[in-house]
Each structure stands twice: as structure tokens, then as C-alpha cells.
Amino acid sequence: QQQVKQSPQSLIVQKGGISIINCAYENTAFDYFPWYQQFPGKGPALLIAIRPDVSEKKEGRFTISFNKSAKQFSLHIMDSQPGDSATYFCAASYLRTSYDKVIFGPGTSLSVIP
């Protein structure tokens, strides 16, 4: 119930294309859904996040779509660039409680080829 599922495991996209990563969760108590970007040798860095009371959030080329009834959310990277090549983790968390561990999905390795 604490799991966050993520697909695909790896993704290759042409420069300028759209990268789409999908995630699903079971626990309806989750109330915060961040996406993290990780480059080799670095820690995860927050990319964009959404709360379940909105269906979409956009920041630049990055958009989260959220479907509360289906318990699914996805990351869309528009106009993908080689610099976007990294591992992307969707995650879920609880903000209402004093302990707010982040539950990570298994990750998607994105390669954007020129």
C-alpha cells in the first residue's frame, strides 16, 4: 500500500520530442506528489510537485497530470533536450503529519538523443 509504481523503466526520446513517465499509487492518504530528477553521482533534486486537489501543474517544459480517481499521475517533458537525460523518480508523501517520509517510485532512466 506504501508503494509507488512507475513506468517505463527506461525511455529514449529524440531531441524536441515529448517524454512521458507514468506513475500509480494505492494509498489515498498520500497528499503530495513530487517528481525528482537525478543526475549520475548526484542526489535527487526536486523538479516539480503537485497536490491532489489540482489536475495539472506546469512549470516551463515540465507538466504533471494528476488523476485522483484513477490514483495515477504522470510527468510530461515537452521539447526534450539532451540535458534532460537523467533518472526521474515519481514519489508520494504525507504533508499532514509531522513525519513526512517520501516514498519513491523505482525510477525511469531517460535518454534524449540529438
Next chain:
Amino acid sequence: EPEVTQTPSHQVTQMGQEVILRCVPISNHLYFYWYRQILGQKVEFLVSFYNNEISEKSEIFDDQFSVERPDGSNFTLKIRSTKLEDSAMYFCASRRGISEKLFFGSGTQLSVL
């Protein structure tokens, strides 16, 4: 942007030895965490620490693990008797408030031989 600093970046130890991984969280942050990532796998929560005590720990965080904030700036993870399966990248993270952005350090790669 402020950074969470972790030392050392790599640590090699023999099975059964004690290791201490060190972290300097961002200075005005109040919530501290340790996560680990086994090679090629997902990032896993180990422990959260607030107000000088553990607020939550995972099943991984057994009696061999402990955390400490010995002074106003450092946050440490100790593994008393390392096992081969403790080999992983360990990330320290911190945030200022409960709903604020979580910042991760660059990690300590622990190799247990």
C-alpha cells in the same frame, strides 16, 4: 542555492566494522533525513529526525543503525556492524518546514567488503 553537504563521498569498510556517515544540513533547516539507494534501485527512506529525536524509521533502520545531531550543524548516521548488504549510496536530506522543499546531498557511496 544552499546545499546539503555529505562526507566522505566514498567509504570502503570491512564487514563487521562500524562506519559513521556525516552530513551538514542547510543551516536553517529543522527536519533531517537519511535515505539510501542500492545500485540501480529506488531511493529508500531510512529515518527522519526532528527536534532531536527520531520521528519515523523504516524496517531497514534496525538496531545496527543510529542517528545523531551532536551539535548545531552536523547530522550523522552510524552503522555499528556493517553487512555486505549495507553497500549502497546513502543520501542525507533536510528541509526547513514540513511542507517545504526537500534538499538532498550528493551522497556517500558505502562499499562493504
